[in-house]
Amino acid sequence: MIGATGLVGRELVRQLLENRDIEKVRIFIRREFDSLHPKLEQHVIDFNDTESWKSHLKGDVLFSALGTTLKQAGSKNNQYLVDFTYQFRFAEEASKNGIPVFVLVSSAGANPRSLIFYSRMKGELEKETEKLPFQKITIMRPSILAGTREKRRVAEEWSAGIMVKITKFILKKYRPVPAGIVAKAMINAIFRDNRLKISIVNPDDIFKLA
Numbered sequence: 001m002i003g004a005t006g007l008v009g010r011e012l013v014r015q016l017l018e019n020r021d022i023e024k025v026r027i028f029i030r031r032e033f034d035s036l037h038p039k040l041e042q043h044v045i046d047f048n049d050t051e052s053w054k055s056h057l058k059g060d061v062l063f064s065a066l067g068t069t070l071k072q073a074g075s076k077n078n079q080y081l082v083d084f085t086y087q088f089r090f091a092e093e094a095s096k097n098g099i100p101v102f103v104l105v106s107s108a109g110a111n112p113r114s115l116i117f118y119s120r121m122k123g124e125l126e127k128e129t130e131k132l133p134f135q136k137i138t139i140m141r142p143s144i145l146a147g148t149r150e151k152r153r154v155a156e157e158w159s160a161g162i163m164v165k166i167t168k169f170i171l172k173k174y175r176p177v178p179a180g181i182v183a184k185a186m187i188n189a190i191f192r193d194n195r196l197k198i199s200i201v202n203p204d205d206i207f208k209l210a
Contacts (some may be wrong), residue, residue: 003065012183
């Protein structure tokens with residue numbers, strides 16, 4: 001998986017390591033992950049150097065929970081590099097290596113024709129990865145994520161607080177979703193009996209799948 005140090009990623013790693021049906025968890029990260037679990041295999045990599053990591057990309061499922069904010073990235077170009085280029089490159093190499101299943105954390109409102117940069121970027125990623133020859137692709141579209149991050153995102157915390165109040169009465173399907181729920185839904189997605197090649201899991205359905 002990629003994105004192991006993020007809000008959803010850390011929770012996903014924890015749940016995968018605790019799951020008896022998972023034999024090994026292989027993560028690709030930019031800095032050492034704070035776990036020495038015997039099932040965990042870490043690869044500290046340069047995401048730009050595809051040749052250095054692509055041969056290690058093997059397994060039954062690729063989970064992608066990678067992402068950053070415009071503030072952290074410093075520019076739209078840098079955010080696009082992380083949120084689109086790195087994720088697509090990993091998905092592309094995974095499909096070449098024969099990994100059959102891809103599970104991606106996208107975003108509610110993802111649309112390649114959106115006038116909003118973030119939504120358009122997520123929509124473009126979905127569109128391009130759907131073309132890859134995986135046997136199954138599951139795309140999670142959570143609304144605002146709830147949980148404790150390593151680095152605080154004040155704007156997201158404020159938005160989540162507002163959305164909790166609003167969605168008690170209207171737009172309930174867009175209520176904030178805990179990172180643990182998204183992670184659980186991602187794992188459940190790979191075990192459910194689903195013959196569709198591409199499955200889109202919208203905000204409200206994430207709670208049902210978890």
